[in-house]
Amino acid sequence: MAGLMAGMPSLAQAAAKKAAGKPSAPRGLDVIVLGAGISGLNTAWMLEQQGLNVAVLEGRNRVGGRIMTLLDQPGYPEMGFNSMAEGYGRGIDAANRAGVALEEVGARYRIGGAPGLYINGQLLSREEWARHPANPFPDAMKSMMPAEVVSTLIAKHTRLKDWTQWADAANAPLDISLYEWLKAQGLSDQAIHLANDVSPYYGSNAYDVSALMLEYNDGFVKAQFAAGPKSLAVKGGNLLLPQAMAKQLKGDVLLGKEVVAIETTATNATVTCADGSRFTAGRVVCSLPFSTLRHVHIMPGLSGVQARSVATMPYQPLSIAFLTATSPFWEEDKQSAGMWTDGVAGVVTPQRFGKTPEEISGFMVQARGAMAHYWDALVSQGGKENALAAIIAQIEAIRPAAKGKLRGAAYFSWVGERFNQGDWAYFSPGQVAGVMGELGKPAGRLHFCGEHTATGARGLEGALESSERVALEVLSA
Secondary structure (H helix, E strand, O other): OOOHHHHHHHHHHHHHHHHOOOOOOOOOOOEEEEOOOHHHHHHHHHHHHOOOOEEEEOOOOOOOOOOOEOOOOOOOOEOOOOOEEOOOHHHHHHHHHHOOOEEEOHHHHHOOOOOEEEEOOEEEOHHHHHOOOOOOOOHHHOOOOHHHHHHHHHHHHOOOOOHHHOOOHHHHHHOOEHHHHHHHOOOOHHHHHHHHHOOOOOOOOOOOOEHHHHHHHHHHHHHHHHHOOOEEEEOOOOOHHHHHHHHOOOOOEEOOOOEEEEEEOOOOEEEEEOOOOEEEEOEEEEOOOHHHHOOOEEEOOOOHHHHHHHHHOOEOOEEEEEEEEOOOHHHHHOOOOOEEEOOOOOEEEEEOOOOOOOOOOEEEEEEEOHHHHHHHHHHHHHOHHHHHHHHHHHHHHHOHHHOOOEEEEEEEEOOOOOOOOOOOEOOOOOOOOOOHHHHOOOEOOEEEOOHHHOOOOOHHHHHHHHHHHHHHHHHHO
16 A cells, blocks of 8 residues: 555645745644544644644543553553554554554464354354354354354455445445345344344444445455555554654644534634633644544534534444453463453453563453443443453353453443544444545535545554545645
């Protein structure tokens, strides 16, 4: 994929055109960027490279957005963005420019083999699962583990001839629910629930996510594998990347500035924050997730597809617990350290970031969809300790060797995080084809970026793609 700097000649041309006839006297802010995640920080940097005065406002008391590293825990566990593929040309360029080192981490997750499958608390081998009476999959899929079914079917039966054209209006007939698509593949309701809804890759369940989005994601992932097999992360924690990017900026990066209103006129744009502070500039670039933006008063208001998307776009329910172990119970019971469960324990992934790649520094436990909401309900009833205790109790019940050897080190809910209210954006049936191109269009002097507006990439690469588009847009206005 093209690197971040590929767009810079066009940026320079746009800036030169905009600068023609401008006075050389000192001026105020040219652009206010809302959000100090990767897309916002990169937008600010590119605009500054073309001579614009830029300030970044961030509601949190940290930079990074959906990049969140627990720097005080062993192995620097990632509660958000985890790694980038070799095809993330923009991401690799950004890391090199920021002076942070990348290391290969993919092999660490392959050590120790596949996670154990625990159905109703019972450990089952692939062979045992294939003939288990609770296995609801069609005969041809009986030997598939639940977590393998959806991705395997999508990869084998994708209807997209060109994944890069996923958002084209011509693909509207493909923009159906994943549930409808899986039913067409011969899966029963029980099979769909186990294969998808227990731990959905995207969405809360198969009803609320577009199959077209998963087909697009399949194409994007295949393109990444074609570029190379490595998975790269920032040495010392991914949070070091946005921290370094923020330090590269000339203008202010102001934390604790929760945006409550954006007003644009024919000549400028004004942002009002919850603390009463106000900032005015020629233009505003908003990288806020729509889940947050829908609570911001925008004057004049948005309209059409864009307004509906801001009001309705869903964000991934995801809660994460980080556990540490006082002794290697997995060596005692001689089972895989990883676990895929259909219960409260969610999906348990060993983190091998100790002194050697083999050493387990902790366990990342994830709950998605309905289980994420259940964990969060436990938190609301008795605090984070209540949820952590329930998770550990479930692991101990199905892994007796773990009893008394696990400690709840951290808990984080992306739904409960007020500046995101869910992790990544996903698209419901009917929200993709013919719609995606409208999401990032400017509304007067208000411009938009962020992964949710990207059409050619996902994750960090999508965030950077969107920043390139919006920077050119601002400079060409």
